[in-house]
Amino acid sequence: MGNVDILLAYPRERINTFYYMIPLGIAGIAALLEQHGFTVKIIDFNFYHGDFRMDVIKWNPKLIGIGGTTATRNGSFKTAKLAKQILPHVPVVYGGVHASFTSDDTLQHIAEIDYIVRGEGEFTFLKLAQYFVRHDEKIDIYNLPGLSYRNNKVVNNPVKRIDNLDDLPLPARHLFDGRYKIKLDYLGIEADFIMTSRGCPFSCTFCSASAMFPGGVRYRSPEHIQKEIDLIVSRSSIKALKIFDSTFTASKKHVLGFCELIQPYNLLWECEVRADTVNFALLQRMKEAGCCYIDVGLETTDEYILQRINKKLKLQHVERVLEWCRLLDIKTKVFFSFGHLYQSYQSCLNDVKYLKQHRHTIDFYATTVGLRVYPGTKLEAEVKKAGFLPQNFSWATFAPSRLNALVFEFDNVYVLNQPQLGFVKLFKIIIRLVENGTVGSFRYIVDLLWINLKKQFQMVGR
Numbered sequence: 027m028g029n030v031d032i033l034l035a036y037p038r039e040r041i042n043t044f045y046y047m048i049p050l051g052i053a054g055i056a057a058l059l060e061q062h063g064f065t066v067k068i069i070d071f072n073f074y075h076g077d078f079r080m081d082v083i084k085w086n087p088k089l090i091g092i093g094g095t096t097a098t099r100n101g102s103f104k105t106a107k108l109a110k111q112i113l114p115h116v117p118v119v120y121g122g123v124h125a126s127f128t129s130d131d132t133l134q135h136i137a138e139i140d141y142i143v144r145g146e147g148e149f150t151f152l153k154l155a156q157y158f159v160r161h162d163e164k165i166d167i168y169n170l171p172g173l174s175y176r177n178n179k180v181v182n183n184p185v186k187r188i189d190n191l192d193d194l195p196l197p198a199r200h201l202f203d204g205r206y207k208i209k210l211d212y213l214g215i216e217a218d219f220i221m222t223s224r225g226c227p228f229s230c231t232f233c234s235a236s237a238m239f240p241g242g243v244r245y246r247s248p249e250h251i252q253k254e255i256d257l258i259v260s261r262s263s264i265k266a267l268k269i270f271d272s273t274f275t276a277s278k279k280h281v282l283g284f285c286e287l288i289q290p291y292n293l294l295w296e297c298e299v300r301a302d303t304v305n306f307a308l309l310q311r312m313k314e315a316g317c318c319y320i321d322v323g324l325e326t327t328d329e330y331i332l333q334r335i336n337k338k339l340k341l342q343h344v345e346r347v348l349e350w351c352r353l354l355d356i357k358t359k360v361f362f363s364f365g366h367l368y369q370s371y372q373s374c375l376n377d378v379k380y381l382k383q384h385r386h387t388i389d390f391y392a393t394t395v396g397l398r399v400y401p402g403t404k405l406e407a408e409v410k411k412a413g414f415l416p417q418n419f420s421w422a423t424f425a426p427s428r429l430n431a432l433v434f435e436f437d438n439v440y441v442l443n444q445p446q447l448g449f450v451k452l453f454k455i456i457i458r459l460v461e462n463g464t465v466g467s468f469r470y471i472v473d474l475l476w477i478n479l480k481k482q483f484q485m486v487g488r
Contacts (some may be wrong), residue, residue, distance in 0.1 A: 031064040031088035031159045035109075037094045037101025038071035040437050045208045046072050046359050047219055050270075051122055051147070052093045058148050061195050061236075064155055068201045071101065082112045088159040090119055091151060096124040097437035098402050099421065103136050110138040117158055123238055127402030128421045129174035129182055135422035142174040144223070145185035145238065148194060164443035188242055191224060192250045196257055210266045210296050210319055211388050212357055217266035217296075218258045222251050222284060226272035228300065228340045230323075230365075231335045234402035235272045248283045255291060266318075268295040275304050282308075285315035294318040302344035304351045318358040321392070322347060327380050328373045331366050336404070348387055359390040364455050365397040365433075366444055367408055371451050380453060381464040391464050395453045396433035397442040409442060 034048040034056055049070060056066045067085055069078070090109050091225060102125075106118045113283035119141045126144040133142060143150050150170045156162040167173065171186035188194065208217045223246065225239035258264065267288075274297035275281055288295065296319035297312075309317075324344045325337060332339060344360070351358050362381065366372045381391060399409055401421055411413050430441050430451040433456065443449055 027360045028084070029065075030067045030085045030087050031115055032059055032066050032089045032091065032155055033040050033069065033082065033085060033109075034066060034091045034093070035069045035105050037098040037105060038072040038337060039098055046070075046206055047208060048199060049093055050197055050207050050221065052091070053199060053201070054194060055091065055121075055148055055151050056198040057195040058152050059155055060198060062152060062156075065161065066198070066201065068198075070202065071105075073203070076217055078108060079112055082109065086111070087116060089119065089155055091119045091121065094120075094124060095121045095122065095262050096421070096440050099124050100438055103139075103422070105135060106138040114398045117141065117154070118145060119151065119154060123149065123234060124421070125402060126172075126185075126238060130180045131420050131422050132460070133174060133176055133180045135420060138428065140175070142205065144172040144174060144182065146188045147172060148188065162278060166403075185240075187244075188224075189244065191246045199257065199261065202264055208268060210268065210294065211359065213266075213294070213319065215266045216264050217264075218262065218264045219268040219270050220254055220258070221270050221278075222246050222274070223271045223280065224356075227276050228336075229339065230337055230395065230406070231404040231408065232366075232400075233272075234400060236285050239400050243273075245277065245280045248287045251284065252287050255288070256344065259291065259293075259458065264293070265298070266294040269295060271298065273298060273300050273303065275299040275308070278303075278308060279344070282311065285311050285317075289315040292316070296320065298323070299347070300339070301317060302339060304347060306353075308344045309347070309356065311351050311354055313335065313354045317356060320347075321359045321361065321363040322350065325361060325363045326366065326369070326373070326377055328369065328376065331369050331373060334368065348384075352387065355390045359392050360388050361394075363397060365395060365399070365444070365447055366454055367412065367442065367444070368406065371447055374447070374451075374455050375458070378458045378462065378464070381459070382462040383463055385462070391459075393459055393464070395456050395459070396430075396435060396449070399442055400433070414442060415440070416442070421445050 036052055052068060052185045056068060059066050092105050095390065102120060109118055117140045118138060120132065120139045121143040127143045130145055132139060150172050153165050153170050154167060157165045163286050164432065169183065174180060174182045177476060185251040186325040208219060211217060211218050211242045223243050227243055227268045255335050294316050297317065298321040301322055322344055326332060327341050348358055362377060364377065369405045399406055410417060424440065426438055426440065432453040433441060435441050
């Protein structure tokens with residue numbers, strides 16, 4: 027490929043023991059750009075093995091967009107710095123969930139990033155492309171929704187949500203090669219993934235979904251979803267789908283519509299449900315349409331902590347759904363997390379005991395020990411207020427504690443370390459979970475250790 031208009035890049039994940047998915051945000055932006063006649067090249071550093079400097083010189087893009095997450099932010103920053111070294115006059119734009127909630131901090135510390143697009147960035151990035159690539163002077167980029175930039179200080183334009191998701195083209199899956207292999211957890215069936223909505227009607231303190239997509243949940247039409255499923259099955263011989271909506275069952279009407287359209291494909295599928303949004307009849311209809319596996323977030327059995335994290339869920343709701351799923355032969359994954367703000371060690375031990383007692387009624391435990399704090403969450407503000415993070419904390423310069431390894435966290439994230447529930451006690455919880463066979467996957471821990479050791483040896487050998 028010769029010159030391209032726009033280069034989009036996604037940083038490498040330091041550790042991934044499950045599977046790599048197409049970065050959906052970048053795929054969506056690429057599709058909209060192509061729809062408007064731009065040529066686009068995508069680099070996903072999880073699979074890229076080329077010479078970045080030589081390729082960027084060869085492609086000579088007029089605009090560079092970089093995605094990423096909190097865990098991969100340093101990779102995003104490194105990509106921006108390399109891009110500026112190679113093409114110093116080409117604008118570099120950063121976007122995604124992490125970028126959306128750290129615009130001031132990032133622009134103050136990372137000089138090589140010129141602009142940040144916050145929130146849903148498809149149409150704002152398109153306007154930037156029209157301005158910088160086609161030199162459309164009718165566009166006032168400094169009034170674009172969600173754009174952040176420097177003007178003596180950091181300016182953050184108000185975000186604008188996309189009300190009709192059908193206005194977006196299907197993700198540009200054709201720009202990625204075939205190395206993205208996904209399987210349904212527990213069942214090991216070859217699958218692909220899809221999102222049928224954006225947003226979440228709930229606001230758990232540890233999650234930023236409702237802040238990233240404010241104003242409630244928006245749903246794609248059945249016709250729009252069906253077009254993407256048709257595209258997916260035409261490109262591969264998958265037997266299952268993973269639905270990555272924040273809360274797939276937030277709308278009964280949407281679920282029933284999806285069941286109607288998916289059933290003729292004879293595909294198995296997995297989704298995330300909230301226990302108090304389903305009943306036996308709805309689960310039965312989902313089962314008839316191919317649902318074989320659901321993910322349920324409980325987090326803890328401690329009612330005080332459930333209230334503190336704004337889960338607004340009762341233990342009996344989850345237990346009732348688990349009972350229904352056993353009757354319907356739907357596999358279940360239940361999310362548990364240990365180390366919530368102000369949670370006691372005894373509270374964690376009570377949850378460990380609960381998991382052991384119910385190990386035969388839950389098919390897979392998704393356990394996280396040590397609470398990860400992410401920007402844009404209510405938890406971030408609470409942790410700062412409690413004094414665990416300084417008020418001038420910078421995500422751009424933060425370096426994680428080496429003690430993160432005790433909770434098998436090797437990415438560049440902040441793990442909450444409290445006097446009553448420090449890293450040593452969190453590690454003891456992991457030992458209890460392993461002893462009880464309720465850690466989720468012991469193989470996962472072994473893989474984490476092995477991958478991290480290999481990376482450390484590779485760094486020593488350089």
